[in-house]
Amino acid sequence: MSTIHLTNGDVAAESLRTALREAGRDDRVYSLRDDLAVGPLRGIDDSPEARAAFWDRVSADTKRDFVREFREQAAALEAIVRGEANLVVWHGESASDQLMLRRVCYYLRNHPQRLNEVRLSIRDLTDSGAWAYDRKDRATCVGMFAPTVLQARLPDAAPISVLRISRLALEWQEAKHANGETRRWRDNTFTSGSFADLDALILEHVSGDWQPAARVAAQVMTAELGFLVSDSIVLWRLREMAAVRRIKLRGDASAWRTLELCAALSLCSHE
Secondary structure (H helix, E strand, C coil), rough: CEEEEEECCCHHHHHHHHHHHHHCCCCCCEECCCCCCCCCCCCCCCCCCCHHHHHHHHHCCCCHHHHHHHHHHHHHHHHHHCCCCEEEEEEEHHHHHHHHHHHHHHHHHCCHHHEEECCCCCCHHHCCHHHHHCCCCCCCCHHHHCCHHHHHHHHHHHEHHHHHHHHHHHHHHHHHHCCCCEEEEEEEEEEEHHHHHHHHHHHHHHCCEEEEHHHHHHHHHHHCCCCCCHHHHHHHHHHHHHCCCCEEEEECCCCHHHHHEEECCCCECCC
């Protein structure tokens, strides 16, 4: 029987494809391209419109068609459910990876015998300088791990028990119902948060001097918020905060290379 590996995001998928290729295996890898830790979830399994509208606001790429992308992903998931292949879900210890796992369990709850998993944690990281070590929660996602690490873990794929699949599927439904702006994962429990929490953290690192926006983003992305914050989310929040004059921006607000920021009520002196 064939095997399909499921990952959260393209970086993780490409790393896993390399691992499988180097192991001499031709298993398929499918990437679920949605950071489920942020944005609305209610109705996500029925219609792509709400998620697509959210990412359309977040993204600086005006050429992407998120409705089409999410419809294609939903169709692919349905095809996987209807198929007969064994499934291996790869996940780290982050809110987004854990939500992806729960969503897959929800889709496959009536086919539990096909579901397997590989669990990764910070203990599997081979790079001692990885920024995950800077986080108190030690959150990780599969995209952090080198292909050699994933190749070594291929034999560790293990079945998920029927009882656990049912529990994880229920937790996915609960997360959808809660429908928070953000979802934090601590001690195997999800709680809802808001973008206001993220904005407040950004403001903690803003001063009266112009500074590279990427510097602030790095501090935010390594902070312990209960979820891994992507650079695209930080960039979006900077644009949103500048629009309501909570901060000042100068440079290209759709990219990091030239973008700088300072406090809204300051004269923004040069460093």
